[in-house]
Amino acid sequence: MSNDLTVQRQSELALCDTMLEETSASAPKILCKKGVRSKGGEDLPAGTEYIAYPMDALRGACRWENDMPVEQRVGRIADKFPSFNKDNFPPDEDWKPQVAMVLEDPATGEIATFVSASVGGKIAVEKLINQTASAVKRGNGDLTPLVRLAVSSFPSEEYGTIIRPAFEIVPKVSIQTELNDKVPFNDDLADI
Secondary structure (H helix, E strand, O other), X not given: OHHHHHHHHXXXXXXXXXXXXXXXXXXXXXXXXXXXXXXXXXXXXXXOEXXXXXXXXXXXXXXXXXXXXXXXXXXXXXXXXXXXXXXXXOOOOEEEEEEEEEEEOOOOOOEEEEEEOOHHHHHHHHHHHHHHHHHHXXXXXXXXXXXXXXXXXXXXXXXXXXXXXXXXXXXXXXXXXXXXXOOOOOHHHHHO
């Protein structure tokens, strides 16, 4: 019986993954330019926390016309969707690389999609995927970590230091850690 439940649960999770991927295009977009994050045109402060779905991250390409995206060719990194290669697109069309990752507000459950066409955005998503996969393999991580929006940088020979987005995994605090804090107790209250 438990094997049937395991198969059913795996099927439900696969369905959820598919539905999140298929509907993420309608979610508000989280963008980052020069270290400033915005969602739907409103600034997001550094330190804003989200539940991330890095194992469902997408990569591919987006075609632009008149500063607007008009076509996307993206797929899950987990399904080995190929990285962007300019040679695979007509030279007279404006195709740019793109990465996307679903984020969930832990308080409201609202879904948003981090989207980037920059090298820095790609680095941010790939670093989070690597950190998450390594932590899960070590047995001390989740496939859907709580992350904090942050800013980092990388060197460029052509442009110097480039500011980029980053996702910091928020460490979990165990009940044991909470019980071992340094808050003093008043022994006089123990007799009450």
